[in-house]
Amino acid sequence: xxxxxxxxxxxxxxxxxxxxxxxxxxxxxxxxxxxxxxxxxxxxxxxxxxxxxxxxxxxxxxxxxxxxxxxxxxxxxxxxxxxxxxxxxxxxxxxxxxxxxxxxxxxxxxxxxxxxxxxxxxxxxxxxxxxxxxxxxxxxxxxxxxxxxxxxxxxxxxxxxxxxxxxxxxxxxxxxxxxxxxxxxxxxxxxxxxxxxxxxxxxxxxxxxxxxxxxxxxxxxxxxxxxxxxxxxxxxxxxxxxxxxxxxxxxxxxxxxxxxxxxxxxxxxxxxxxxxxxxxxxxxxxxxxxxxxxxxxxxxxxxxxxxxxxxxxxxxxxxxxxxxxxxxxxxxxxxxxxxxxxxxxxxxxxxxxxxxxxxxxxxxxxxxxxxxxxxxxxxxxxxxxxxxxxxxxxxxxxxxxxxxxxxxxxxxxxxxxxxxxxxxxxxxxxxx
Amino acid sequence: xxxxxxxxxxxxxxxxxxxxxxxxxxxxxxxxxxxxxxxxxxxxxxxxxxxxxxxxxxxxxxxxxxxxxxxxxxxxxxxxxxxxxxxxxxxxxxxxxxxxxxxxxxxxxxxxxxxxxxxxxxxxxxxxxxxxxxxxxxxxxxxxxxxxxxxxxxxxxxxxxxxxxxxxxxxxxxxxxxxxxxxxxxxxxxxxxxxxxxxxxxxxxxxxxxxxxxxxxxxxxxxxxxxxxxxxxxxxxxxxxxxxxxxxxxxxxxxxxxxxxxxxxxxxxxxxxxxxxxxxxxxxxxxxxxxxxxx
Numbered sequence: 250x251x252x253x254x255x256x257x258x259x260x261x262x263x264x265x266x267x268x269x270x271x272x273x274x275x276x277x278x279x280x281x282x283x284x285x286x287x288x289x290x291x292x293x294x295x296x297x298x299x300x301x302x303x304x305x306x307x308x309x310x311x312x313x314x315x316x317x318x319x320x321x322x323x324x325x326x327x328x329x330x331x332x333x334x335x336x337x338x339x340x341x342x343x344x345x346x347x348x349x350x351x352x353x354x355x356x357x358x359x360x361x362x363x364x365x366x367x368x369x370x371x372x373x374x375x376x377x378x379x380x381x382x383x384x385x386x387x388x389x390x391x392x393x394x395x396x397x398x399x400x401x402x403x404x405x406x407x408x409x410x411x412x413x414x415x416x417x418x419x420x421x422x423x424x425x426x427x428x429x430x431x432x433x434x435x436x437x438x439x440x441x442x443x444x445x446x447x448x449x450x451x452x453x454x455x456x457x458x459x460x461x462x463x464x465x466x467x468x469x470x471x472x473x474x475x476x477x478x479x480x481x482x483x484x485x486x487x488x489x490x491x492x493x494x495x496x497x498x499x500x501x502x503x504x505x506x507x508x509x510x511x512x513x514x515x516x517x518x519x520x521x522x523x524x525x526x527x528x529x530x531x532x533x534x535x536x537x538x539x540x541x542x543x544x545x546x547x548x549x550x551x552x553x554x555x556x557x558x559x560x561x562x563x564x565x566x567x568x569x570x571x572x573x574x575x576x577x578x579x580x581x582x583x584x585x586x587x588x589x590x591x592x593x594x595x596x597x598x599x600x601x602x603x604x605x606x607x608x609x610x611x612x613x614x615x616x617x618x619x620x621x622x623x624x625x626x627x628x629x630x631x632x633x634x635x636x637x638x639x640x641x642x643x644x645x646x647x648x649x650x651x652x653x654x655x656x657x658x659x660x661x662x663x664x665x666x667x668x669x670x671x672x673x674x675x676x677x678x679x680x681x
Numbered sequence: 682x683x684x685x686x687x688x689x690x691x692x693x694x695x696x697x698x699x700x701x702x703x704x705x706x707x708x709x710x711x712x713x714x715x716x717x718x719x720x721x722x723x724x725x726x727x728x729x730x731x732x733x734x735x736x737x738x739x740x741x742x743x744x745x746x747x748x749x750x751x752x753x754x755x756x757x758x759x760x761x762x763x764x765x766x767x768x769x770x771x772x773x774x775x776x777x778x779x780x781x782x783x784x785x786x787x788x789x790x791x792x793x794x795x796x797x798x799x800x801x802x803x804x805x806x807x808x809x810x811x812x813x814x815x816x817x818x819x820x821x822x823x824x825x826x827x828x829x830x831x832x833x834x835x836x837x838x839x840x841x842x843x844x845x846x847x848x849x850x851x852x853x854x855x856x857x858x859x860x861x862x863x864x865x866x867x868x869x870x871x872x873x874x875x876x877x878x879x880x881x882x883x884x885x886x887x888x889x890x891x892x893x894x895x896x897x898x899x900x901x902x903x904x905x906x907x908x909x910x911x912x913x914x915x916x917x918x919x920x921x922x923x924x925x926x927x928x929x930x931x932x933x934x935x936x937x938x939x940x941x942x943x944x945x946x947x948x949x950x951x952x953x954x955x956x957x958x959x960x961x962x963x964x965x966x967x968x969x970x971x972x973x974x975x976x
Contacts, residue, residue: 318940321940322940325725325726328726329728341940341943342943344724344943345724345726345943348724348726348727348943349726351727352726352727352728352729354726444813451920451921451923452921453921453923505813506812506813506832506835507811507812507813507832507834507835508835509835509923509924510834510835510840510919510920510921510923510924511835512921515807524813524814642941642942642943643942646937646941646942650923650925650926651925653923653924653925654924654925656924657835657836657837657924657925659837659924659925660925675744679740
């Protein structure tokens with residue numbers, strides 16, 4: 250059959266219109282779509298979706314996009330094209346979260362959380378909600394309110410291997426309580442041929458968390474915040490002291506060889522394979538270690554304090570949080586689903602299946618003993634996302650990279666402090 | 682214009698519309714969009730962006746020493762790749778150009794690394810370079826060179842070279858295939874005539890192979906420069922740019938600015954400057970190669 254010129258034009262136009270107007274993957278109008286990045290929880294989420302449909306008749310579709318960097322990009326791109334799902338999570342720092350809210354992509358959940366004498370709000374650990382909250386007169390100029398709910402809580406602290414402790418002649422029931430004791434224990438471990446401490450310091454956020462713990466311990470929150478505001482310089486002796494701890498780690502070879510460029514996954518393998526006695530990691534490690542070495546005998550501890558003048562604070566609080574798309578036509582249904590997801594039976598199920606700390610108080614009694622150890626330290630948590638003031642990201646990066654330079658013996662704490670302060674002054678000048 | 686003529690012209694254009702739409706959407710639009718974003722303070726999230734003029738470029742040129750340090754690192758890796766990687770590729774191509782037993786097997790083996798994912802290659806080499814349990818350190822100790830053993834990727838003296846070796850290992854296969862194709866296109870009777878005249882292998886290479894291979898050398902070196910300057914995946918899978926800034930390259934700086942600091946506008950300015958530098962290098966290289974051909 251010969252296709253005439255006229256017919257070709259018609260056929261081409263029809264094809265163009267049909268393909269251009271196709272709706273892609275059309276979803277049922279009442280299906281709630283949830284985007285997440287938590288690959289370890291995929292099966293549990295699918296099971297919960299089934300249960301929710303059975304209970305309420307509302308279908309829920311969980312869509313996994315991993316790794317988290319790809320997920321993060323997808324969410325940002327979808328925001329630009331108004332194709333965000335009904336429920337999603339915002340990864341990144343508080344300023345990113347604030348930008349999503351200011352741009353109108355996130356619903357304010359405060360009215361829902363406050364209903365019935367704030368019953369929903371009260372069910373959560375207070376610290377778990379803080380990360381999703383914007384206080385009055387916040388630096389991001391976001392309308393005060395709570396914009397997300399947590400699915401779990403986490404703490405980033407230290408773990409130690411009990412077997413290796415025994416091998417080194419140390420008491421596994423008595424981990425170090427002070428920095429000096431930690432250094433002393435590391436000496437004994439090294440004498441027994443056991444590498445001491447591993448962490449994924451190739452990922453600079455872990456360096457940041459560790460350094461921040463000691464900054465809070467050595468100089469207290471106020472002075473740290475004053476530094477961020479620019480009223481205390483990084484060349485202050487307290488900051489040099491914080492950096493000096495890393496110098497001590499380098500001098501005494503406390504860190505496992507290569508930890509300075511190690512990603513956290515490799516660090517987790519190192520600890521799970523009993524190639525290091527201590528690790529600095531988040532409470533999610535319980536599930537990770539279980540998968541890598543189910544027989545691993547370890548315990549959680551707070552990083553040993555440098556001074557007893559102030560209690561040790563570690564990063565933690567909300568783990569994974571979800572928000573509701575304010576432009577979603579299924580906004581109310583999405584909020585109802587989030588309420589159901591964060592109710593006690595579902596939180597218990599998630600905690601059991603994924604070995605993560607539940608976000609609601611009622612589910613805490615049903616977690617594993619090792620997870621309970623992490624839960625005990627939730628009260629000692631803080632997080633940059635709840636700080637009243639934030640450091641410029643370029644300064645934070647220079648500080649963390651500077652610590653890497655100290656760890657490889659390239660720079661002294663004083664040199665790093667001077668360099669960071671120089672950058673800080675430049676950034677302050679720019680912001681004026 | 683009569684209807685028939687209009688139909689003919691319109692007909693021609695209709696045929697190129699699909700290709701043009703694809704080209705416009707995925708090449709032209711993003712290309713110009715980067716220029717637009719580079720003069721804004723866009724954070725990658727907000728639907729609004731503020732025009733900041735040349736502020737991003739000013740900061741990049743005047744204040745961002747880390748970006749230029751990363752550029753220096755990229756040039757270092759590129760230099761190594763141009764010399765070592767391409768020399769290795771040429772050497773192996775010359776060997777495989779001869780009638781050797783199992784030549785096809787070697788070709789497949791040499792071409793395998795480039796088709797592997799950079800992330801996978803990085804992870805494999807992480808294991809080789811590991812300071813405690815790495816294959817390389819074990820080998821060095823075994824042959825009595827244990828003093829050289831180190832944590833290759835964490836030592837500032839070896840980190841960039843170690844990453845360069847991975848990149849060269851992964852990349853030499855491309856050069857090998859192109860150079861081999863070039864060698865095989867040289868008429869064999871030229872070699873036979875030279876042999877009859879009593880030319881040595883070196884003279885044959887110098888007087889016949891090298892001059893006839895100049896266009897191929899140019900192609901391979903341009904591809905090497907463009908590919909190496911945009912090195913990214915191996916760095917992410919091995920050092921993440923560390924220790925300190927020792928293995929940072931422009932692409933990792935752009936990513937840090939874009940994702941780490943939510944400065945899409947600034948990262949776009951980096952992209953524009955980086956693109957211009959690559960363009961200038963390529964133009965210089967083409968000019969030099971034209972001069973060489975004339976010589």
